[in-house]
Amino acid sequence: MSWRGAALIMTIAAFSGCGHKPAAVNDPQLQKLGAVEVVARLVEIPEPFPANDVYNYGYVFRYQVLEVKRGKVEGKEIFVAQYNPLKPRETVKDEFSGNVGGHLASFRAGDVHHMALDSPVDQFWLGGIVDKYFEQPGVRYWAVWTDLEAQ
Numbered sequence: 453m454s455w456r457g458a459a460l461i462m463t464i465a466a467f468s469g470c471g472h473k474p475a476a477v478n479d480p481q482l483q484k485l486g487a488v489e490v491v492a493r494l495v496e497i498p499e500p501f502p503a504n505d506v507y508n509y510g511y512v513f514r515y516q517v518l519e520v521k522r523g524k525v526e527g528k529e530i531f532v533a534q535y536n537p538l539k540p541r542e543t544v545k546d547e548f549s550g551n552v553g554g555h556l557a558s559f560r561a562g563d564v565h566h567m568a569l570d571s572p573v574d575q576f577w578l579g580g581i582v583d584k585y586f587e588q589p590g591v592r593y594w595a596v597w598t599d600l601e602a603q
Contacts, residue, residue, distance in 0.1 A: 479566070479599055485551065486568035486596040488523030492516060492530065496561045498584040501538050508548050510573065511537045512583040512592060518564065525569075525593075531585055532593045533573045534559070541598050550576060554598035568597040 482489055492515035501511055510533035517528050536544050541554030556565065570576050576594040583592065 479555070479597070481553065481597045482566055482568050482599065483522070484568075486523075486570045488525055488569040488571070488593065489521040489567070490515075490517055490525060490530070490569065491519040491521065491564060491566050491601050492532075493518060493564050494559060494561055495529075497559060502582060504536050504538050507580055508536055508546070509580040509582055510535055510577050510594070512581060512585055513537075513559070514585060515565070523569075526591055529590075530593055531583070531588070531590050532567065532569060532595050533577065533581060533583075534595045534598065535577065548579065552596055554595075556598045556600050564601040566599045566601045567595050569593040570596055 495514045495516055497513070502509065512531050512533045515530050515532055517525055517530055535549045535552050537559050540558065541552075541556040545551065545553050554567075571591050571593045573581065573592040573594045576596075581592075
């Protein structure tokens with residue numbers, strides 16, 4: 453392979469992850485928002501997200517807790533409602549959501565997120581909730597701030 457070919461491959465690799473960049477270390481929003489701060493792996497996305505053109509909603513994800521940085525959570529697996537998950541966290545806040553945000557561009561199963569959370573979700577969001585885990589017991593947390601954890 454020529455040096456030009458190698459340079460092209462390196463350039464493509466460098467730009468392929470641009471929309472999914474890790475959070476800044478110690479984002480002050482993560483440290484001051486919510487009652488809980490965790491680092492957790494998104495286990496799965498059970499089905500495609502509904503469109504946002506009809507209504508705003510919270511979508512419940514299942515996470516494996518890797519680290520609790522502040523506060524307390526119940527167990528090693530938690531359920532977290534994210535507001536309008538089709539929208540990047542930097543643009544998700546609107547007149548209905550309250551103070552939500554972050555730097556996460558999109559949700560992908562297996563990614564590790566650094567999140568500030570509040571609970572229970574019905575104290576922070578009174579709109580529609582898509583919860584494919586409704587039969588599983590446990591607190592539903594409201595994601596106030598979500599970043600992709602630098603790994």
